[in-house]
Amino acid sequence: MIEIENVSKWYGSFRVLTDCSTRVARGEVVVVCGPSGSGKSTLIKCVNALEPFQQGQIRLDGTPVRDPGTDLPRLRAKVGMVFQHFELFPHLSITRNLTLAQEKVLGRPADEARERGLRLLERVGLSAHRDKFPGQLSGGQQQRVAIARALSMDPVAMLFDEPTSALDPEMINEVLDVMVELAHEGMTMMVVTHEMGFARKVADRVIFMDEGRIVEDAGTEEFFGSPRSERAQHFLARILHH
Amino acid sequence: MDFDFAAIHGALPFLWKGMLYTIELTLYAAIGGLFFGTLLALARLSPWRALSLAAAGYVNLMRSIPLVLVIFWFFFLVPVILQVAMGHERPPMIGAERTAIITFIMFEAAYFCEIMRAGIQSIPRGQVHAAQALGLTYSQCMRLVVLPQAFRNMLPVLLTQTIILFQDTSLVYVISATDFVGAAAKIAQRDGRLVEMYLFVAAVYFVICFTLSALVRRLQRRIAVIR
Ligand SMILES: Nc1ncnc2c1ncn2[C@@H]1O[C@H](COP(=O)(O)OP(=O)(O)O)[C@@H](O)[C@H]1O
Ligand SMILES: [Mg+2]
Numbered sequence: 001m002i003e004i005e006n007v008s009k010w011y012g013s014f015r016v017l018t019d020c021s022t023r024v025a026r027g028e029v030v031v032v033c034g035p036s037g038s039g040k041s042t043l044i045k046c047v048n049a050l051e052p053f054q055q056g057q058i059r060l061d062g063t064p065v066r067d068p069g070t071d072l073p074r075l076r077a078k079v080g081m082v083f084q085h086f087e088l089f090p091h092l093s094i095t096r097n098l099t100l101a102q103e104k105v106l107g108r109p110a111d112e113a114r115e116r117g118l119r120l121l122e123r124v125g126l127s128a129h130r131d132k133f134p135g136q137l138s139g140g141q142q143q144r145v146a147i148a149r150a151l152s153m154d155p156v157a158m159l160f161d162e163p164t165s166a167l168d169p170e171m172i173n174e175v176l177d178v179m180v181e182l183a184h185e186g187m188t189m190m191v192v193t194h195e196m197g198f199a200r201k202v203a204d205r206v207i208f209m210d211e212g213r214i215v216e217d218a219g220t221e222e223f224f225g226s227p228r229s230e231r232a233q234h235f236l237a238r239i240l241h242h
Numbered sequence: 243m244d245f246d247f248a249a250i251h252g253a254l255p256f257l258w259k260g261m262l263y264t265i266e267l268t269l270y271a272a273i274g275g276l277f278f279g280t281l282l283a284l285a286r287l288s289p290w291r292a293l294s295l296a297a298a299g300y301v302n303l304m305r306s307i308p309l310v311l312v313i314f315w316f317f318f319l320v321p322v323i324l325q326v327a328m329g330h331e332r333p334p335m336i337g338a339e340r341t342a343i344i345t346f347i348m349f350e351a352a353y354f355c356e357i358m359r360a361g362i363q364s365i366p367r368g369q370v371h372a373a374q375a376l377g378l379t380y381s382q383c384m385r386l387v388v389l390p391q392a393f394r395n396m397l398p399v400l401l402t403q404t405i406i407l408f409q410d411t412s413l414v415y416v417i418s419a420t421d422f423v424g425a426a427a428k429i430a431q432r433d434g435r436l437v438e439m440y441l442f443v444a445a446v447y448f449v450i451c452f453t454l455s456a457l458v459r460r461l462q463r464r465i466a467v468i469r
Contacts, residue, residue: 048375050374073379074377076375076376081371081372081375083371085366087366087371087372089391090391100386101378104378105376
């Protein structure tokens with residue numbers, strides 16, 4: 001579903017990503033972790049071409065991302081993305097946040113888009129807030145709306161960039177619950193997170209990044225049982241002993 | 243010195259016509275300036291260097307020249323430009339009032355450009371990423387996500403600029419357009435009632451601008467609460 005082949009990226013002369021290769025199969029859940037600044041956000045944003053990269057190739061459902069002939073808006077509409085800071089559109093109501101792209105990108109009629117949006121809002125337990133604005137919701141609620149918004153496009157895969165790290169602790173679980181449910185339904189997911197409980201529960205594989213490289217790419221059991229690299233061991237020791 | 247209110251009273255219908263033109267000019271300049279200013283701002287922020295340099299050059303030129311000079315130039319130039327653009331044999335006579343409207347739109351566009359540019363830059367990158375990730379094109383992202391927020395954030399500044407513009411329109415007096423000040427000046431000359439007329443005009447400008455500024459401050463506080 002997502003094939004990342006030897007991707008390298010530079011910001012000026014600074015090399016952010018070095019020869020990153022991995023793949024996420026259909027229905028697979030892959031967690032990406034690693035220290036801050038290791039390039040996790042950059043890598044996941046390369047997947048839907050929010051960030052351009054200079055070397056290598058990424059294929060999304062078979063379509064090459066770094067190809068001048070690729071219709072990027074259409075490609076991006078096929079993958080949902082959830083951001084650390086939610087990024088709901090603050091000038092639009094919750095319902096409009098859910099229907100805007102369905103109408104403008106997929107060309108769905110307004111009533112169909114609305115019905116689909118409200119069904120997803122119900123699914124994340126926020127129907128009562130349909131007419132509010134994002135600023136009136138808590139962080140956890142906003143992130144659930146953001147997930148519903150991404151799902152409203154019927155994506156073939158979902159990308160998450162630290163979806164819970166801007167949340168107060170008591171709100172983390174309401175978001176993780178939605179994600180766990182998604183994973184159990186068979187959604188293809190690539191998730192940057194430090195929530196190791198989530199990784200243990202649903203991840204098929206864990207990728208560990210450091211200084212722009214994929215240092216470790218292992219099955220979940222194997223990763224937590226006996227991480228091969230020393231850096232991953234240190235990293236795990238640090239975040240598990242909190 | 244005797245102060246003759248009757249002099250003002252008799253001139254009110256003529257002054258009112260002047261005020262209508264002042265308001266018309268302000269509205270045209272504000273709406274046209276905002277429209278072209280937004281286009282200029284998008285050009286300035288475009289990755290296409292030739293376009294952004296051209297826009298920046300235009301904006302900096304306009305902002306470095308006194309408005310009076312721009313008004314004079316356009317008064318002479320606009321008919322010639324129109325003549326060339328429309329292929330006429332002689333410059334069309336479009337009159338001081340319409341020349342002033344074109345001039346003010348072009349001039350204000352430079353100022354509204356800088357306001358909208360600041361507004362666009364105040365929108366976090368994440369908003370653009372979120373819009374693009376949903377599959378919106380660049381122009382949809384601008385139209386539906388970035389510009390509405392930039393406009394909302396900058397509304398108090400845009401309105402303040404419009405109040406300044408309302409006062410600046412009085413400069414069309416130099417090309418003998420009959421705005422509010424122009425009307426008052428004509429009456430003042432005719433009746434020899436300079437003190438009454440100019441005091442009255444100043445008082446009207448003060449009341450209008452002071453009231454509007456107070457309203458903008460209230461709006462600003464309400465926006466601050468919403469955010
Ligand atoms: N727009 C940018 N320009 C220059 N450097 C950047 C930019 N964005 C990120 N970086 C750098 O790239 C590195 C990786 O960033 P990022 O992918 O955000 O890391 P992570 O998500 O793992 O914390 C960091 O060193 C960061 O400073
Ligand atoms: Mg990050």
